[in-house]
Amino acid sequence: MSKMLITGGVGFIGVNAADHFLSKGWEVIILDNFSRKGTEINQAFLENKYPSGLTIVKADVITDQPVLDDLCNKVDVVLHLAAQVAVTTSVTDPRSDFDCNAQGTFNVLEAIRKSSAKPTLIFASTNKVYGGLESVGVDEGERRYSFAGGLKGVTEEMLLDFHSPYGCSKGAADQYVRDYSRLYDLKTVVLRQSCIYGPHQMGIEDQGWVAWFMIATLFNRPVTIYGNGKQVRDLLYVDDLVAAYEACIENIDTVSGQVFNMGGGADNTLSLIEFLDFLKDDLQMGVEYSFGGVRPGDQPIFVSDNSKFMKATGWSPQFDTTKGIANLLEWLKENKDKLEGFYS
Ligand SMILES: NC(=O)c1ccc[n+]([C@@H]2O[C@H](COP(=O)([O-])OP(=O)(O)OC[C@H]3O[C@@H](n4cnc5c(N)ncnc54)[C@H](O)[C@@H]3O)[C@@H](O)[C@H]2O)c1
Numbered sequence: 001m002s003k004m005l006i007t008g009g010v011g012f013i014g015v016n017a018a019d020h021f022l023s024k025g026w027e028v029i030i031l032d033n034f035s036r037k038g039t040e041i042n043q044a045f046l047e048n049k050y051p052s053g054l055t056i057v058k059a060d061v062i063t064d065q066p067v068l069d070d071l072c073n074k075v076d077v078v079l080h081l082a083a084q085v086a087v088t089t090s091v092t093d094p095r096s097d098f099d100c101n102a103q104g105t106f107n108v109l110e111a112i113r114k115s116s117a118k119p120t121l122i123f124a125s126t127n128k129v130y131g132g133l134e135s136v137g138v139d140e141g142e143r144r145y146s147f148a149g150g151l152k153g154v155t156e157e158m159l160l161d162f163h164s165p166y167g168c169s170k171g172a173a174d175q176y177v178r179d180y181s182r183l184y185d186l187k188t189v190v191l192r193q194s195c196i197y198g199p200h201q202m203g204i205e206d207q208g209w210v211a212w213f214m215i216a217t218l219f220n221r222p223v224t225i226y227g228n229g230k231q232v233r234d235l236l237y238v239d240d241l242v243a244a245y246e247a248c249i250e251n252i253d254t255v256s257g258q259v260f261n262m263g264g265g266a267d268n269t270l271s272l273i274e275f276l277d278f279l280k281d282d283l284q285m286g287v288e289y290s291f292g293g294v295r296p297g298d299q300p301i302f303v304s305d306n307s308k309f310m311k312a313t314g315w316s317p318q319f320d321t322t323k324g325i326a327n328l329l330e331w332l333k334e335n336k337d338k339l340e341g342f343y344s
Helices: 012-023 039-049 065-072 087-092 094-114 164-184 209-218 238-250 272-283 307-313 321-334 336-343
Strands: 003-007 027-032 054-058 077-080 120-126 138-140 145-147 188-193 195-197 223-226 232-237 258-262 269-271 289-292
Touching (some): 039 054, 077 094, 120 164, 120 238, 164 258, 195 238, 209 272, 223 272, 232 321, 269 272, 321 336
Parallel strands (some): 003 027, 188 258, 195 232
Antiparallel strands (some): 232 269
Protein backbone atom coordinates (compact mmCIF):
# COMPACT_ATOMS: atom_id res chain seq x y z
CA MET A 1 0.00 0.00 0.00
CA SER A 2 1.24 3.50 -0.82
CA LYS A 3 1.52 6.13 1.88
CA MET A 4 1.11 9.88 1.61
CA LEU A 5 1.77 12.73 4.00
CA ILE A 6 -0.45 15.76 3.42
CA THR A 7 0.64 18.89 5.24
CA GLY A 8 -2.31 21.24 5.67
CA GLY A 9 -4.46 18.18 5.07
CA VAL A 10 -7.55 19.33 6.95
CA GLY A 11 -7.70 22.55 4.93
CA PHE A 12 -9.82 22.96 1.81
CA ILE A 13 -7.58 21.36 -0.83
CA GLY A 14 -6.07 18.94 1.67
CA VAL A 15 -9.36 17.38 2.73
CA ASN A 16 -10.36 16.84 -0.89
CA ALA A 17 -6.98 15.28 -1.66
CA ALA A 18 -7.11 13.08 1.45
CA ASP A 19 -10.63 11.94 0.56
CA HIS A 20 -9.55 11.02 -2.96
CA PHE A 21 -6.39 9.12 -2.06
CA LEU A 22 -8.00 7.33 0.91
CA SER A 23 -10.84 6.21 -1.38
CA LYS A 24 -8.18 4.76 -3.69
CA GLY A 25 -6.66 2.70 -0.87
CA TRP A 26 -3.75 4.97 0.05
CA GLU A 27 -2.73 5.31 3.66
CA VAL A 28 -2.84 9.03 4.47
CA ILE A 29 -1.11 10.91 7.26
CA ILE A 30 -2.23 14.48 7.76
CA LEU A 31 -0.08 17.06 9.51
CA ASP A 32 -1.92 20.28 10.29
CA ASN A 33 -1.77 22.89 13.04
CA PHE A 34 -5.54 23.52 12.77
CA SER A 35 -5.00 27.27 12.44
CA ARG A 36 -7.59 27.61 9.67
CA LYS A 37 -11.18 27.99 10.81
CA GLY A 38 -13.31 25.03 9.81
CA THR A 39 -10.55 22.43 9.97
CA GLU A 40 -12.49 20.54 12.68
CA ILE A 41 -15.38 20.13 10.24
CA ASN A 42 -13.02 18.60 7.69
CA GLN A 43 -11.38 16.41 10.34
CA ALA A 44 -14.78 15.04 11.42
CA PHE A 45 -15.74 14.41 7.79
CA LEU A 46 -12.60 12.36 7.12
CA GLU A 47 -12.66 10.46 10.42
CA ASN A 48 -16.30 9.46 9.91
CA LYS A 49 -15.74 8.36 6.35
CA TYR A 50 -12.43 6.55 6.92
CA PRO A 51 -12.26 4.62 10.20
CA SER A 52 -8.94 3.17 9.02
CA GLY A 53 -6.09 4.28 6.81
CA LEU A 54 -6.06 7.83 8.17
CA THR A 55 -3.81 9.38 10.81
CA ILE A 56 -4.10 13.03 11.80
CA VAL A 57 -1.18 14.65 13.60
CA LYS A 58 -1.56 18.09 15.11
CA ALA A 59 1.78 19.74 14.43
CA ASP A 60 3.32 22.81 12.86
CA VAL A 61 5.59 22.92 9.80
CA ILE A 62 7.46 25.89 11.29
CA THR A 63 8.29 24.55 14.73
CA ASP A 64 7.94 20.76 14.62
CA GLN A 65 10.95 19.70 12.56
CA PRO A 66 11.38 16.35 14.40
CA VAL A 67 7.77 15.44 13.56
CA LEU A 68 8.35 16.33 9.91
CA ASP A 69 11.60 14.34 9.89
CA ASP A 70 9.83 11.30 11.27
CA LEU A 71 6.80 11.46 8.97
CA CYS A 72 8.75 12.17 5.78
CA ASN A 73 10.68 8.96 6.40
CA LYS A 74 7.48 6.91 6.50
CA VAL A 75 5.80 7.88 3.23
CA ASP A 76 6.13 7.59 -0.54
CA VAL A 77 4.66 10.99 -1.36
CA VAL A 78 4.46 14.33 0.45
CA LEU A 79 1.78 16.74 -0.68
CA HIS A 80 2.82 20.04 0.87
CA LEU A 81 -0.19 22.31 1.22
CA ALA A 82 0.24 23.85 4.68
CA ALA A 83 0.54 27.59 4.26
CA GLN A 84 -0.48 31.04 5.28
CA VAL A 85 -2.84 31.53 2.35
CA ALA A 86 -4.13 35.12 2.37
CA VAL A 87 -2.34 37.95 0.56
CA THR A 88 -4.01 40.45 2.91
CA THR A 89 -2.66 38.71 6.02
CA SER A 90 0.79 38.57 4.46
CA VAL A 91 0.74 42.35 4.13
CA THR A 92 -0.29 42.97 7.74
CA ASP A 93 1.94 40.24 9.19
CA PRO A 94 4.75 39.50 6.72
CA ARG A 95 6.96 37.69 9.25
CA SER A 96 4.49 34.96 10.10
CA ASP A 97 3.71 34.60 6.40
CA PHE A 98 7.44 34.13 5.70
CA ASP A 99 7.83 31.72 8.61
CA CYS A 100 5.02 29.51 7.40
CA ASN A 101 5.47 29.61 3.63
CA ALA A 102 9.22 29.99 3.14
CA GLN A 103 10.64 28.50 6.36
CA GLY A 104 7.88 25.86 6.60
CA THR A 105 8.53 24.64 3.06
CA PHE A 106 12.29 24.67 3.68
CA ASN A 107 11.69 22.50 6.74
CA VAL A 108 9.71 20.01 4.64
CA LEU A 109 12.48 19.94 2.03
CA GLU A 110 15.14 19.36 4.65
CA ALA A 111 13.11 16.54 6.19
CA ILE A 112 12.90 14.90 2.76
CA ARG A 113 16.57 15.52 1.93
CA LYS A 114 17.71 13.92 5.18
CA SER A 115 15.29 10.99 4.97
CA SER A 116 16.21 7.58 3.67
CA ALA A 117 12.74 7.18 2.10
CA LYS A 118 13.22 10.22 -0.21
CA PRO A 119 9.49 10.64 -0.91
CA THR A 120 8.20 12.51 -3.94
CA LEU A 121 7.21 16.08 -3.09
CA ILE A 122 4.32 17.91 -4.72
CA PHE A 123 4.24 21.58 -3.80
CA ALA A 124 1.18 23.85 -4.11
CA SER A 125 2.66 27.08 -5.41
CA THR A 126 0.66 29.99 -6.78
CA ASN A 127 0.15 32.09 -9.90
CA LYS A 128 1.03 35.09 -7.69
CA VAL A 129 4.69 34.36 -8.50
CA TYR A 130 4.04 36.09 -11.85
CA GLY A 131 3.00 39.33 -10.15
CA GLY A 132 1.07 42.02 -12.00
CA LEU A 133 2.09 40.81 -15.50
CA GLU A 134 3.01 44.39 -16.37
CA SER A 135 4.96 43.19 -19.41
CA VAL A 136 1.71 41.89 -20.94
CA GLY A 137 -0.62 44.77 -20.21
CA VAL A 138 -4.38 44.60 -19.88
CA ASP A 139 -7.39 45.94 -21.76
CA GLU A 140 -10.38 47.09 -19.74
CA GLY A 141 -13.74 45.94 -21.08
CA GLU A 142 -17.21 46.71 -19.76
CA ARG A 143 -17.33 43.81 -17.30
CA ARG A 144 -13.87 42.26 -17.38
CA TYR A 145 -10.22 42.80 -18.08
CA SER A 146 -8.50 40.89 -20.87
CA PHE A 147 -4.85 40.47 -21.74
CA ALA A 148 -3.57 43.02 -24.22
CA GLY A 149 -2.35 41.62 -27.53
CA GLY A 150 -4.76 38.68 -27.56
CA LEU A 151 -2.76 36.51 -25.12
CA LYS A 152 -4.97 33.61 -24.01
CA GLY A 153 -3.00 32.31 -21.06
CA VAL A 154 0.24 32.63 -19.11
CA THR A 155 2.91 29.98 -19.64
CA GLU A 156 5.76 29.00 -17.37
CA GLU A 157 8.06 31.15 -19.55
CA MET A 158 6.58 34.32 -18.02
CA LEU A 159 9.05 36.34 -15.98
CA LEU A 160 8.85 35.69 -12.25
CA ASP A 161 7.90 38.90 -10.45
CA PHE A 162 6.91 38.30 -6.84
CA HIS A 163 4.35 40.81 -5.57
CA SER A 164 3.21 40.94 -1.91
CA PRO A 165 4.83 39.07 0.96
CA TYR A 166 2.65 36.06 0.07
CA GLY A 167 3.99 36.14 -3.51
CA CYS A 168 7.54 36.41 -2.15
CA SER A 169 7.26 33.65 0.46
CA LYS A 170 5.51 31.20 -1.87
CA GLY A 171 7.83 32.19 -4.70
CA ALA A 172 10.91 31.54 -2.57
CA ALA A 173 9.49 28.16 -1.61
CA ASP A 174 8.65 27.42 -5.27
CA GLN A 175 12.28 28.02 -6.26
CA TYR A 176 13.68 26.01 -3.33
CA VAL A 177 11.47 23.07 -4.23
CA ARG A 178 12.70 23.19 -7.81
CA ASP A 179 16.33 23.59 -6.81
CA TYR A 180 16.25 20.72 -4.32
CA SER A 181 15.40 18.48 -7.25
CA ARG A 182 18.36 19.79 -9.29
CA LEU A 183 20.81 19.83 -6.42
CA TYR A 184 19.89 16.77 -4.38
CA ASP A 185 18.18 14.70 -7.06
CA LEU A 186 14.88 14.66 -5.16
CA LYS A 187 11.62 14.01 -6.96
CA THR A 188 9.80 17.31 -6.67
CA VAL A 189 7.05 19.00 -8.68
CA VAL A 190 5.81 22.58 -8.40
CA LEU A 191 2.24 23.38 -9.42
CA ARG A 192 1.55 27.12 -9.72
CA GLN A 193 -2.11 27.03 -8.91
CA SER A 194 -4.69 29.56 -10.03
CA CYS A 195 -7.95 30.07 -8.19
CA ILE A 196 -9.19 26.74 -6.82
CA TYR A 197 -12.77 26.23 -5.67
CA GLY A 198 -15.08 23.44 -4.57
CA PRO A 199 -16.64 21.60 -1.63
CA HIS A 200 -15.07 22.10 1.82
CA GLN A 201 -13.97 25.61 0.88
CA MET A 202 -14.79 27.78 3.86
CA GLY A 203 -13.96 31.00 2.10
CA ILE A 204 -13.60 34.28 3.93
CA GLU A 205 -13.32 37.83 2.72
CA ASP A 206 -9.53 37.52 2.65
CA GLN A 207 -9.27 34.25 0.77
CA GLY A 208 -11.41 31.86 -1.25
CA TRP A 209 -13.65 34.43 -2.96
CA VAL A 210 -15.84 32.02 -4.97
CA ALA A 211 -16.98 30.23 -1.83
CA TRP A 212 -17.04 33.47 0.17
CA PHE A 213 -19.48 35.17 -2.23
CA MET A 214 -21.81 32.16 -2.06
CA ILE A 215 -21.53 31.85 1.72
CA ALA A 216 -22.21 35.59 2.10
CA THR A 217 -25.38 35.11 0.07
CA LEU A 218 -26.51 32.13 2.15
CA PHE A 219 -25.89 33.96 5.43
CA ASN A 220 -27.06 37.41 4.30
CA ARG A 221 -23.65 38.99 4.74
CA PRO A 222 -22.63 41.96 2.56
CA VAL A 223 -19.71 41.54 0.16
CA THR A 224 -17.03 44.12 -0.58
CA ILE A 225 -15.54 44.09 -4.07
CA TYR A 226 -11.99 45.41 -3.84
CA GLY A 227 -11.26 47.28 -7.06
CA ASN A 228 -13.82 47.59 -9.85
CA GLY A 229 -14.77 43.90 -9.95
CA LYS A 230 -13.45 43.42 -13.48
CA GLN A 231 -10.57 41.28 -12.21
CA VAL A 232 -10.53 37.97 -14.09
CA ARG A 233 -9.53 34.60 -12.67
CA ASP A 234 -9.38 31.17 -14.21
CA LEU A 235 -11.18 28.80 -11.88
CA LEU A 236 -10.09 25.21 -11.37
CA TYR A 237 -12.44 22.80 -9.64
CA VAL A 238 -10.73 21.04 -6.75
CA ASP A 239 -11.33 17.51 -8.12
CA ASP A 240 -9.43 18.50 -11.25
CA LEU A 241 -6.55 19.75 -9.10
CA VAL A 242 -6.49 16.50 -7.12
CA ALA A 243 -6.47 14.61 -10.44
CA ALA A 244 -3.43 16.70 -11.38
CA TYR A 245 -1.70 15.70 -8.12
CA GLU A 246 -2.41 12.08 -9.01
CA ALA A 247 -1.10 12.64 -12.55
CA CYS A 248 2.13 13.99 -11.04
CA ILE A 249 2.57 10.81 -9.02
CA GLU A 250 1.79 8.57 -11.99
CA ASN A 251 4.16 10.48 -14.28
CA ILE A 252 6.81 11.38 -11.75
CA ASP A 253 9.75 10.46 -13.96
CA THR A 254 8.50 12.90 -16.62
CA VAL A 255 7.45 15.78 -14.36
CA SER A 256 10.09 15.63 -11.63
CA GLY A 257 12.15 18.80 -11.26
CA GLN A 258 9.63 20.80 -13.25
CA VAL A 259 7.24 23.67 -12.67
CA PHE A 260 3.74 23.75 -14.14
CA ASN A 261 0.95 26.29 -14.29
CA MET A 262 -2.29 24.79 -13.09
CA GLY A 263 -5.61 26.56 -13.50
CA GLY A 264 -9.00 26.36 -15.13
CA GLY A 265 -7.51 27.84 -18.30
CA ALA A 266 -9.09 30.11 -20.90
CA ASP A 267 -12.34 28.09 -20.97
CA ASN A 268 -13.07 28.63 -17.27
CA THR A 269 -12.68 32.31 -16.53
CA LEU A 270 -14.93 34.71 -14.65
CA SER A 271 -14.62 38.29 -13.49
CA LEU A 272 -15.91 39.09 -10.00
CA ILE A 273 -18.91 41.02 -11.32
CA GLU A 274 -19.68 38.31 -13.86
CA PHE A 275 -19.73 35.81 -11.01
CA LEU A 276 -22.06 37.99 -8.94
CA ASP A 277 -24.36 38.33 -11.96
CA PHE A 278 -24.24 34.57 -12.49
CA LEU A 279 -25.24 34.03 -8.87
CA LYS A 280 -28.14 36.49 -9.18
CA ASP A 281 -29.42 35.55 -12.64
CA ASP A 282 -28.72 31.83 -12.87
CA LEU A 283 -28.88 30.70 -9.26
CA GLN A 284 -31.27 33.34 -7.88
CA MET A 285 -28.71 34.19 -5.20
CA GLY A 286 -28.66 37.95 -5.02
CA VAL A 287 -25.91 39.38 -2.85
CA GLU A 288 -25.56 42.89 -1.48
CA TYR A 289 -22.20 44.37 -2.46
CA SER A 290 -20.23 47.60 -2.36
CA PHE A 291 -16.84 48.62 -3.71
CA GLY A 292 -13.57 49.21 -1.83
CA GLY A 293 -10.00 50.15 -2.86
CA VAL A 294 -7.75 47.83 -4.88
CA ARG A 295 -5.87 45.42 -2.62
CA PRO A 296 -2.08 45.13 -2.86
CA GLY A 297 -0.89 42.24 -5.00
CA ASP A 298 -4.27 41.82 -6.71
CA GLN A 299 -3.69 40.87 -10.35
CA PRO A 300 -6.17 42.49 -12.79
CA ILE A 301 -6.25 39.23 -14.73
CA PHE A 302 -4.71 35.82 -14.50
CA VAL A 303 -5.44 32.94 -16.84
CA SER A 304 -3.24 29.88 -16.83
CA ASP A 305 -1.96 28.17 -19.95
CA ASN A 306 -2.03 24.53 -18.85
CA SER A 307 -0.64 23.05 -22.02
CA LYS A 308 2.78 22.10 -20.61
CA PHE A 309 1.16 19.92 -17.92
CA MET A 310 -1.44 18.55 -20.34
CA LYS A 311 1.28 17.46 -22.76
CA ALA A 312 3.40 15.93 -20.00
CA THR A 313 0.64 13.91 -18.36
CA GLY A 314 -2.48 13.82 -20.54
CA TRP A 315 -4.42 15.59 -17.76
CA SER A 316 -7.12 18.13 -18.61
CA PRO A 317 -9.81 19.82 -16.47
CA GLN A 318 -13.10 17.92 -16.49
CA PHE A 319 -15.36 20.36 -14.63
CA ASP A 320 -16.62 23.57 -16.17
CA THR A 321 -17.56 26.43 -13.88
CA THR A 322 -21.32 25.79 -14.11
CA LYS A 323 -20.96 22.21 -12.89
CA GLY A 324 -18.27 23.05 -10.33
CA ILE A 325 -20.18 25.95 -8.82
CA ALA A 326 -23.33 23.80 -8.59
CA ASN A 327 -21.35 21.17 -6.66
CA LEU A 328 -19.95 23.79 -4.28
CA LEU A 329 -23.41 25.23 -3.69
CA GLU A 330 -24.81 21.79 -2.93
CA TRP A 331 -22.05 21.21 -0.36
CA LEU A 332 -22.61 24.62 1.25
CA LYS A 333 -26.34 23.99 1.56
CA GLU A 334 -25.84 20.49 2.97
CA ASN A 335 -23.39 21.84 5.56
CA LYS A 336 -25.09 25.13 6.34
CA ASP A 337 -25.84 24.17 9.93
CA LYS A 338 -22.16 23.32 10.59
CA LEU A 339 -21.00 26.59 9.04
CA GLU A 340 -23.57 28.67 10.91
CA GLY A 341 -21.28 29.16 13.92
CA PHE A 342 -18.69 31.28 12.22
CA TYR A 343 -20.63 32.92 9.40
CA SER A 344 -23.84 34.13 10.97
N1 LIG B 1 -7.18 27.77 -2.68
C1 LIG B 1 -6.58 28.36 -3.69
O1 LIG B 1 -7.25 28.98 -4.54
C2 LIG B 1 -5.08 28.29 -3.85
C3 LIG B 1 -4.50 28.88 -4.98
C4 LIG B 1 -3.11 28.83 -5.13
C5 LIG B 1 -2.33 28.15 -4.20
N2 LIG B 1 -2.93 27.60 -3.11
C6 LIG B 1 -2.08 26.89 -2.14
O2 LIG B 1 -2.65 25.62 -1.87
C7 LIG B 1 -2.38 25.25 -0.52
C8 LIG B 1 -3.67 24.85 0.19
O3 LIG B 1 -4.58 25.94 0.16
P1 LIG B 1 -6.05 25.84 0.74
O4 LIG B 1 -6.92 26.69 -0.11
O5 LIG B 1 -6.42 24.42 0.97
O6 LIG B 1 -5.86 26.60 2.12
P2 LIG B 1 -6.40 26.23 3.59
O7 LIG B 1 -6.15 27.43 4.44
O8 LIG B 1 -7.80 25.72 3.51
O9 LIG B 1 -5.44 25.03 4.00
C9 LIG B 1 -4.16 25.25 4.56
C10 LIG B 1 -4.02 24.35 5.77
O10 LIG B 1 -2.72 24.52 6.32
C11 LIG B 1 -2.83 24.55 7.73
N3 LIG B 1 -1.68 25.30 8.22
C12 LIG B 1 -1.45 26.64 8.15
N4 LIG B 1 -0.29 26.96 8.72
C13 LIG B 1 0.25 25.79 9.16
C14 LIG B 1 1.45 25.45 9.84
N5 LIG B 1 2.34 26.39 10.19
N6 LIG B 1 1.69 24.15 10.12
C15 LIG B 1 0.79 23.18 9.79
N7 LIG B 1 -0.37 23.45 9.18
C16 LIG B 1 -0.64 24.73 8.85
C17 LIG B 1 -4.17 25.23 8.02
O11 LIG B 1 -4.68 24.90 9.30
C18 LIG B 1 -5.03 24.67 6.88
O12 LIG B 1 -5.69 23.48 7.28
C19 LIG B 1 -1.66 26.42 0.10
O13 LIG B 1 -0.28 26.15 0.06
C20 LIG B 1 -1.99 27.59 -0.80
O14 LIG B 1 -0.98 28.57 -0.80
C21 LIG B 1 -4.27 27.64 -2.91
